Amino acid sequence: EADIYQTPRYLVIGTGKKITLECSQTMGHDKMYWYQQDPGMELHLIHYSYGVNSTEKGDLSSESTVSRIRTEHFPLTLESARPSHTSQYLCATQWSYEQYFGPGTRLTVT
Amino acid sequence: GNSVTQMEGPVTLSEEAFLTINCTYTATGYPSLFWYVQYPGEGLQLLLKATKADDKGSNKGFEATYRKETTSFHLEKGSVQVSDSAVYLCALSERGATNKLIFGTGTLLAVQP
Numbered sequence: 001e002a003d004i005y006q007t008p009r010y011l012v013i014g015t016g017k018k019i020t021l022e023c024s025q026t027m028g029h030d031k032m033y034w035y036q037q038d039p040g041m042e043l044h045l046i047h048y049s050y051g052v053n054s055t056e057k058g059d060l061s062s063e064s065t066v067s068r069i070r071t072e073h074f075p076l077t078l079e080s081a082r083p084s085h086t087s088q089y090l091c092a093t094q095w096s097y098e099q100y101f102g103p104g105t106r107l108t109v110t
Numbered sequence: 111g112n113s114v115t116q117m118e119g120p121v122t123l124s125e126e127a128f129l130t131i132n133c134t135y136t137a138t139g140y141p142s143l144f145w146y147v148q149y150p151g152e153g154l155q156l157l158l159k160a161t162k163a164d165d166k167g168s169n170k171g172f173e174a175t176y177r178k179e180t181t182s183f184h185l186e187k188g189s190v191q192v193s194d195s196a197v198y199l200c201a202l203s204e205r206g207a208t209n210k211l212i213f214g215t216g217t218l219l220a221v222q223p
Contacts, residue, residue, distance in 0.1 A: 006153075031209070041148075041197050041216030048210070090153055097142040097161065097203040099211055101153035 003027065004102035006091050012108045013081055021076045021105045023091035031094035032074040034058070034066060036087050037104070043090065049074055081109045112137045116200050116214035123190055123221050131185040131217045133174075133200035141202040143167075143176055143183040144211070148197040157185075157198070190221045 003026045013019055025032070034047040035058075045058030049068040063085070064078050078085055086109050091102040117132040135143065142161045146154040158167030163178035172187045185198060200214040 004153075033210075041199070041218065043199070043213045043216075045210065092154075094209065097209055098144070098156060098159065099154075101146075101155070103153045 004091060004093055004100055006089075006102035006105050008105060009103060010106050010108075012110060014110055015080075015082055017081050019078050019081055019107070021089055021091075021107070023074045023076070023102060024072050025074075025093045026072065027093065027095070028071055029093040029095050030071065032068070033092040033094070033099065034064075034074070034076050035090040035092065036060060036062065037090055038087065047076065081107075083109045085109050112141065112202060112204055112212050114200050114202055114212050114214035116217050118215070118217070120218040120220055123219070125192055125221055125223050126189045127221075129185070129187040129190045129194075129219070131198055131200075131219070133183045133185065133214060135181050135183065135200075135202050137181075137202055137204070139205050140178075141204060143174070144201045144203065145172070145174055145183070145185050146199045146201060146213075148199065148216070150196070154199065190219070192221045192223055195219055195221045 005024050007022045030051040032049045035043045044060035046062040047066040049055045055066050090104045092099045113136045115134050144159045145157040147157045148154050158169045160167040160176035166175045174183050174185045197216045199216045201211045
């Protein structure tokens with residue numbers, strides 16, 4: 001089973017600030033994903049990576065960016081936070097057909 | 111394209127009641143199917159899975175059977191507990207190079223004592 005860590009768990013920040021949401025995993029899995037979860041619970045894929053130096057945009061357009069310089073690390077960055085970015089952000093890794101999720105970061109932009 | 115449709119919630123049950131949460135899918139080929147559970151304030155946990163037709167996934171008293179003929183993967187539990195209160199999400203995994211998960215909208219279950 002994968003160990004996936006996300007920090008911070010909760011973040012309240014003002015409009016216009018730059019933020020980075022951290023995601024790390026200890027299992028050496030190549031595939032990693034970022035999802036945005038609505039208050040209505042639906043998950044939207046916003047970014048994914050199939051390995052080091054590989055990143056792709058997901059099904060939902062997002063102003064965030066990601067990087068994958070190391071296998072175990074997949075941070076998500078917002079250059080200028082806006083209230084519309086308020087959401088829950090979930091990171092996941094995949095082995096075979098199964099995905100394993102971190103605890104999530106709940107972001108509130110005021 | 112591939113998609114997953116779940117029954118809308120919230121579903122409110124009394125303790126020890128029987129639970130069914132419907133899930134149907136549209137997919138080309140033969141996807142793997144999953145149920146994830148999300149407890150308040152937490153990330154998603156894999157609850158059970160099935161990788162081919164007629165497979166039954168089971169865990170913690172929950173069951174779901176992969177029905178190819180009806181393209182369904184309904185979640186059931188014979189006797190729910192208050193601790194089962196959570197959001198339940200049905201998902202399919204596209205076969206091929208991407209293996210991305212397609213999620214349903216999620217169903218909130220509230221079990222009352």
